[in-house]
Amino acid sequence: MSIINYASREIQFKIVYYGPALCGKTTNLGYIHKRINPENRGDLVSLATASDRTLFFDFLPLNAVVIKGFVTKFQLYTVPGQVIYNATRQLVLRSVDGVIFVADSQWEKMEENVESFKNLEDNLAKQNISIDEIPYVLQYNKRDLENVAPVNYLEYVLNNRKKRVQSFEVVSSTGQNVFASLNAVSQILLHKFSKQSDTPKTAPTPVAIPVEPPVRKEGAAV
């Protein structure tokens, strides 16, 4: 659930990149970190093993003003994909607002994708959250490789639920559709937040409004 701090006029959204090992979650965050204006982002905190695998999680705070009078902070997390780190994944998933499930498109990774998605369902269920209640989108990553499964099969495997979610063909190493998927889940989050704030409450709640896209400054990282 999003955290609203009326004193500091901040709203925090927690978005978790979830998926099997080596599917490109950290690469997603690395690309976002590289592309976002340094003024609007914090440092990318990454706890990795010697083999560069995420040991605990990656963390990237992003600040923006998309809700009038409130600073919106998006906290992007990744989870370790390795099966043995399930306790860590459960920890990172606590109070999650949105999920980007990163699936590896390679043929030999299909089973891991399915297991990881099931694991996501299970871990959310332990928090009494249904996967259908939480905003999430699917990323079919590594679409630039040659040994990838067709999108319709990935859809059949991962997106054949009653509620169809948005899915994106992504190449996280180059950044293709990385922001599109993050944008999609952010929109769903803001939409949900806006709907919730429509309900009458005693305390005044902010209303999400569209704003002009930030102008890219010269000298920003490419």
Add this chain to the structure above:
Amino acid sequence: MTIPFLSYFKRGKGKGNGAVKEKAASPAKPALPPLEKPSSERFSKTVMPNATRTLAPQDPFEMAARSTALGGQMPAATGPRTISLGPSAMTMSAHHLPPAVALALEPTVERVISLELIDVLTEIPPGYVKPTESIDTSRRVLLKASEVEKGMASGKPTVSLATVYQQVPEIFIRRVENADALQLNLPFNKVLEGFANMHVRADQERAAAVPQVETPFLKVTLEDNEKFGTTTEPLETTEMPPVRIEPATAEALAAAEPEVAAEARLKMWPSPSASPSTNGKTPQTPARIPFKLSPNGTDGPAPESVPASSGPSVPNLLPSPLAPVAGRIDDSSRDEASSPKPGSALPATTPPVRIPFKMAALVTDEEAKPKQEPWLTKESLAVASDVAQAPNVASTVVSETARVAEVKIALPLLPILKSLPPMQLTGDPSCVPPDVRIEFPFALIEPQLASGRISVTAKVFEVSLSASFRGLFQAGPGAVDVALPLQEVLKNLPATSLRMRDDQEEQDAGQNFATPFSAKAEEDAKRFNVPAAPVPKPVAAPVETKSADRAATTEEKTTDPATSPEDQPSGRPLRTPLQVALDTDEKLDAKGVVALVNKIPGVKACSILFGDGLSLAGSLPEDLETEGLCAMAPSLLQRVENHLVDTKLGQLRGMTLSCLKGAITFYMHENLCLAALHADLDLPGETREKLSRVVHELSRKYSHPV
């Protein structure tokens, strides 16, 4: 000596002695109204002070027997037993209780059977019990069913003497210890009768109906049903008691009598032993609870079991060309199959709602012969052949069932063999020609499609191998399953196998909101020349309503590449980033990249170099003799980049050497360098941007080849 509070004690004692007299003499005082606690502060159990609850010592066996085994034969009450229950408790069911309370109140009942004492007495050795004349031998003793049933399989049920002692200690002369191992034989028939008189608990709930899906065992089950005259309906052991619904009026409540419980009667339907004639009346077929069927051939909602890790995601709504069609079976034979056979115990009433089965398409007689399907046991094959030869009514149906065709998909054998662990190989798989295929039943493949991994057991694989290659494979005991290449499986699947469910709801996207990432997403979409829109819902190929001939279908599905899922439209073919950067659909190699870079406005010629100076491809004019410079360029760029760290100029994008006879710009990323000779004095900004992107993609392609 003054004892404090003594006066209170005396007053209380005197009050107790003369309480009755005082009560009779003095007028009745109005009773104080009980204090009403808010419901939140109450305990779940309220004890009323005036209610009496006197319980005689109860034997657990006796308690158990009252609730189960004896039915109407309740033993005589051994003492007053009054339990006062409030009206709320009467109406409250376990469903309305908190789970923990409901669990605590759940009756923990031991299964028991009862026998007459005389049946046990005859088996007790002399010296243990009193003379028979002094014992009421007609009374019944209760025996644990779990203890007695151990010997039922051998026809010799026994019970320990200690158990009998626990039940009727008064008939014994001396004490029998629990550890006494002496076993008493019991009359088999009476024990069997006792077991037969057991009935299920009255508060049972019907388990959720599981829709019948097509499994490898369905065919055998159907054959067995025909053979034994059974159905696949779940066994009904107790009829539901009749329910009388009347408006609750005061008169009705006053005149209300307990409903007569339904006569407990074993209904081992459709076993002949439970013939309705035993009761002398024709039983009414209870109204069946309509099952909610899955979308497997129906319009019901689909179960939530996606992703397919938990099994097949959603069964296909469509009659798969491989799926059997119910209408193929002759109506006459179906009628015969569904009607009760003479002598069977099936009541001649309207048949209950049946779960529709999928029946496979018909094939020719030759194909109808039972093949060595992996899931067919020897017994079932024997049954099928026997039944097919038997000239009875069921033979028609069985032969029809036996002719059920199993559509198979063919996969290339070579990659499967190559992926096998060495312990399962007994020869060199490279001797297998690449065009040799191995066939597997689609029924084995389909349930695994959504799991992301498709495998068959080693036994199935061995059976499916042709005889000429069977020597290459050894299943062995404890052999691991054989994984099938998912890519090949999908190539050979029917197009409708991956159909998405039709009742999907779209996500509430909220696209009116601009987020901090909207601008970047649009930028990237332009940069990569791909839409930032999500993947559209895949559209399945049109469905063939008529199931075609099996052979034709198989051939079509296995050989027609146009229907392979890879070729189904999921948008236009995806370009690689390098193709995007150069805006081309051509398959690119180093020379192709050079040719395309030369066509970029402002570029006359170019060369691609590795970081160590070695040239990968190039078209720089030889007369300029730039090889040496190009070889040095990567190290120069690295040095410059090192010095740029100390500046605030930002990341190095390129280095241009402007000379009298021309200009050359070097771009470098990681281990790859691109040298571009200018056509004019300077390069346009767009060209610089493009070249920078090209060298990025080239470095990904050649520095870290996948």
